[in-house]
Every structure is written in C-alpha cells, then in structure tokens.
Amino acid sequence: NPIQPPELDKCGVATNAANQKPVEFSCCPPVTQRIIDYKLPPVFQMKIRPSAHRVSPEYIFKYNMAIDRMKRLPQDDPRNFLQQANIHCAYCNGAYDQPGQGTLDLQVHESWLFFPFHRWYLYFYERILGKLIGDPTFALPFWNWDNPKGMTMPPMFVDPRSALYDEKRDPASLPPAVVDLGNTQVTDPLQLVANNLTIMYSEMIRVNANVYDFMGQPLREGGKPKGGGSSERGSHTSVHIWVGDPNQPTREDLGNFYSAGRDPLFYCHHANVDRMWTLWQYFLPSNKVPDKRITDPDFLNAAFLFYDENAQLVRVTVKDCLDNLRMGYDFERIDLPWLDYRP
Ligand code: C2O
Numbered sequence: 001n002p003i004q005p006p007e008l009d010k011c012g013v014a015t016n017a018a019n020q021k022p023v024e025f026s027c028c029p030p031v032t033q034r035i036i037d038y039k040l041p042p043v044f045q046m047k048i049r050p051s052a053h054r055v056s057p058e059y060i061f062k063y064n065m066a067i068d069r070m071k072r073l074p075q076d077d078p079r080n081f082l083q084q085a086n087i088h089c090a091y092c093n094g095a096y097d098q099p100g101q102g103t104l105d106l107q108v109h110e111s112w113l114f115f116p117f118h119r120w121y122l123y124f125y126e127r128i129l130g131k132l133i134g135d136p137t138f139a140l141p142f143w144n145w146d147n148p149k150g151m152t153m154p155p156m157f158v159d160p161r162s163a164l165y166d167e168k169r170d171p172a173s174l175p176p177a178v179v180d181l182g183n184t185q186v187t188d189p190l191q192l193v194a195n196n197l198t199i200m201y202s203e204m205i206r207v208n209a210n211v212y213d214f215m216g217q218p219l220r221e222g223g224k225p226k227g228g229g230s231s232e233r234g235s236h237t238s239v240h241i242w243v244g245d246p247n248q249p250t251r252e253d254l255g256n257f258y259s260a261g262r263d264p265l266f267y268c269h270h271a272n273v274d275r276m277w278t279l280w281q282y283f284l285p286s287n288k289v290p291d292k293r294i295t296d297p298d299f300l301n302a303a304f305l306f307y308d309e310n311a312q313l314v315r316v317t318v319k320d321c322l323d324n325l326r327m328g329y330d331f332e333r334i335d336l337p338w339l340d341y342r343p
Pocket residue numbers: 088092109118236240260270
C-alpha cells in the first residue's frame with residue numbers, strides 16, 4: 001500500500017539525526033480537523049522560476065519583502081517562516097510515525113518520495129510567498145549550481161541585511177568559493193568546475209540504468225527507505241553539506257534535516273533539485289531509461305499534508321505532482337553544459 005499522510009495530532013518529538021538527541025523545539029504544525037483533498041487550480045499564467053544568479057533588483061526586492069512578511073506572520077500561523085521550516089523537520093526527523101504502523105517513522109528521504117515531497121513543499125511555499133505580496137505570478141528562484149555561471153552562492157542570499165540571509169553557513173563557502181557537488185574537499189576552482197560537470201553528467205545520465213536509479217527505491221506503507229536516487233545522494237546532499245556551518249554543533253542550518261528549512265537558501269537549492277527532476281523527465285536522452293514513468297499505485301497514491309496559501313490543510317498525492325506544467329510553473333531555460341561532459 002502507499003505511504004499514508006501523517007496524523008498531525010500524533011506528531012511527537014523529532015530526533016537530530018547527527019547526534020541522535022531530541023530536537024530542542026517542537027517541529028509539529030498546528031492541528032486542524034478539516035482536511036481538503038487538494039485539486040490543482042487551473043493554470044492561467046505559467047510562473048517561470050528564474051535562475052538565482054540572473055534576477056533583477058526588482059525581483060530581489062519582491063522576494064525579500066515576501067520572506068520578510070512570512071517571518072512576521074504570527075508564530076502559530078502555519079505559513080509563518082519557522083512553521084514552514086519545521087515542515088522539513090517533522091517529515092524528516094521522525095516526529096511523525098506512519099499511521100497504523102506502531103512507532104515506525106515516516107521519512108521522505110532516501111526513496112522515491114524524495115522528489116514528490118519536496119516538489120509539493122516548494123509549491124505551497126511559493127504560493128504562500130505570492131499571496132503575501134499580492135502577486136500570484138511570484139516564482140521561486142533556482143540555484144543553478146549545475147552551470148559554471150551559478151556555481152557560487154547566489155549573491156542575494158549573502159547580504160546580511162537581507163531577509164534571505166542566514167548566519168549559520170560555512171564561512172569558507174561564501175562567494176567566490178565554488179560549490180563542491182561531489183563533497184571532494186578539492187579547493188582549486190577550475191578543478192571544482194570540471195568535477196562538478198562530470199558529476200552532473202554522471203548522476204543525470206551515466207549511472208541511471210532504470211527509473212529507480214534516478215528517482216529512488218520504492219517505499220511502501222510499513223516499510224523503511226531503501227535508498228535515494230542518484231541526484232538526491234549526489235549533488236543534492238553535497239550542497240547541503242557544503243553550505244551548512246561546520247562551526248555549529250551539527251552543521252546547522254543547511255547541513256542538517258531538522259534545521260535546513262531555516263535557511264532561505266534551502267528553497268532555492270531545492271528549486272534546482274526540482275528542476276533536475278523536470279530535466280530528467282522531459283529533456284534528457286532516454287536510451288537507457290526509455291520509460292521514465294513509475295505507474296505503481298503505491299507510488300502514485302502516496303499522500304502528504306500541507307497548509308496551502310490560505311492556511312487550509314490539504315491532502316496531496318504524488319500523482320498530481322508529476323508534471324510541473326500542470327502545477328503552473330516552469331523554469332527559465334539555461335543551457336546544460338554537463339549534457340555531453342563525459343569523463
Ligand atoms: Cu529534504 Cu534537501 O532535503
């Protein structure tokens with residue numbers, strides 16, 4: 001059977017995976033009785049998510065204003081900035097058990113739930129920001145770390161006066177440091193760029209012999225995660241580690257599941273992870289994986305709960321998030337220099 005959505009009223013203490021200690025604050029969302037089955041609204045105008053390195057001052061201003069308003073919402077509003085961050089903690093640090101499965105944790109990493117869960121998470125985050133600034137076309141930026149032009153931390157997140165700033169980041173990773181997609185500890189920038197392109201080619205194309213190699217292994221009700229896909233395990237995790245601060249007890253913020261959502265850069269990073277899914281589905285040569293769809297009902301009917309932009313609790317399913325265009329957003333077109341970067 002498919003993974004069932006959590007029971008919010010049974011949300012408990014989360015565990016910091018890095019030291020196995022309880023997380024010191026509660027990451028449980030407010031409890032609401034009424035749950036609506038979410039229906040994707042009709043798309044009137046496609047939102048285009050921009051590359052974070054290419055946005056205009058006007059965009060940065062709007063984005064700042066939106067995040068600032070999110071931070072100022074009442075603490076118990078599920079759309080509040082910290083409430084949004086806690087969604088990640090609750091779904092990823094054992095605060096929820098799988099309904100009817102004893103104390104078996106609900107976990108959305110290291111399986112085929114990885115892309116769908118994070119896609120829905122960003123979807124509502126983006127809609128909340130749009131609502132807060134009265135701009136339904138607002139689209140999150142993506143951190144284009146797969147392109148040499150985007151391999152540094154996007155400047156708008158680094159200004160300490162900005163709402164997009166977070167002090168818990170590795171000082172060694174601030175610009176002009178080049179991102180390390182392979183967690184290699186290499187420091188020579190040219191070497192890093194070459195490594196990064198090789199890694200992208202490898203995880204997007206070379207290593208994927210079937211759909212699960214990219215998407216992650218099946219996870220069904222009552223089961224435990226059996227392994228994430230190439231992108232999740234590779235560039236995705238490396239960027240988390242690269243940004244997280246080694247001077248914090250457990251690499252907060254981005255280097256730890258429970259705290260990752262507290263850095264606004266998380267959503268920009270994940271917008272590019274989400275873009276990798278779209279590129280893989282619709283833009284990559286498919287000789288090795290001719291059918292990129294998973295038709296297993298345990299995948300399609302897996303469900304999660306989120307608060308939407310009106311603070312209404314909604315139930316969403318994996319099958320409704322397989323096509324980003326149906327969800328009303330697309331990505332700015334940027335070339336893919338790793339596409340034929342064979343080692
Ligand atoms: Cu839920 Cu990038 O992790």
